Amino acid sequence: MVEFVLVPGARLGAWAWEAVAESLQSAGHAVYAVTLSGLAERSGPGADQVGQQQHVDDIISVIEGNDLYDVVLVGHSYSGVPVGQAAGQIGDRLRRVVYVDSSIPADGLSFVDSWSDDDRAWLEDQLIEGDGMWLPAEAEHFAGQDLSDSAVSLLVSRSTPHPGLTLTQPARLTRPIGELPTTYIKCLMAGHEPSADVQRELQSPHWELVELPTGHWPMLSQPAALSEILRRLDVA
Template sequence: MAGMTDFVLVPGAWLGAWAWAEVAGALRDEGFGVHPVTLSGLAERAGEDAAEVGQAQHVGDIVAVVEENDLRDVVLAGHSYSGIPVGQAAARIGDRLRRVVYVDSNVPTDGKSFIDGWSDEGRAWVEGQLAESGGLWPPLEAADYAHQDLTDDAIATILQRGTPHPGRSISEPAELVRPISELPTTYLKCLMDGLEPSSDVRELLKSPHWELVELNTGHWPMFSQPAALAKLLADAG
């Protein structure tokens, strides 16, 4: 199917399109169309209004890449946080969608936000960070990337290039126009970040439209295992 499928690659929190560079290159070498996305308020799209960027705007960013480039036969891939806007965008692009790939990511639940499933302690922690930083979620620190199959150089790059994440996007509820269980989907679980998917993902995997694949690496496979991730994406597409 090389040359027929277009991949829209959406990075997780704190990252921009740059995070997909090696994966995008490998997919292009196979003849695929590849469109890495920088979501509003991040990386080169950061600005004074970043704290005001909500999740609905991130959904719109993804849909716009598909529609403005008139993409057909689209694989939408979302990593970590971005699984939530990707899952919403997937239903909105209609018959342009070929498949959704969640890369060790969260998945959207109608009416719930990224942090709604967190413990009370976790919510208090992130809400405190948002309050202290003017509505932005500060990037992780070096220690948070330990034991995730990342080289020192990869961690240094992430720390250098990562930018604060818009707080509204993680507290704004998802709005699904179609159940995500009905969409053709691959869920990629990265085993160094936990052997089992979350309970909501396990429930969705009961759908005949969903499949589970695994990769023995950490939560950031675009840095730790880019060639293997590109192959898994190509196979899913």
């Protein structure tokens, strides 16, 4: 039995993993879906003060608090940044890291450091408007990503503002991510090639690339296909 720890992307909570978690549990695996501080049911006063290290600590707390070993640690989108940091800190508890169409951490760099000047200016405006929080996206943001109308409605209705500090504070790596056993899942409707930093890490013998012909939110667009990829890791 593998113990899966599933971490959702920006503005999402553990709810985003429900279909995938159900599938993995039906195959006999233990599943822990994480809601990061300041989001979903953990939102509220003080959410704007939640920083990058708190999200790393959230993930480690789930793993150590439940005394998990043989962990497959899965991060989607934004959460690849705290997931990659946490993976380097949990030692022999880790079986594999899985990045699902996600950003990856680089020591001393933040989630937005690779963004263009225009995109960073746009985010700065968002954080001003949201009092330090990244505001949820509207329905058009999810167009062309293989999502049903009901999935888009779910994303729009259940997304919550995201703590801005987690986006702008730098990652701190205790171990190079290229040393860790890693699967990178590239969702092809969100771009056919992994980003340049991911392509560099894929040169590591510890990394593998898996392609999935869907959009950026595969846990909602193709949960069965994503679950199958994760289950296959059990025999890797």
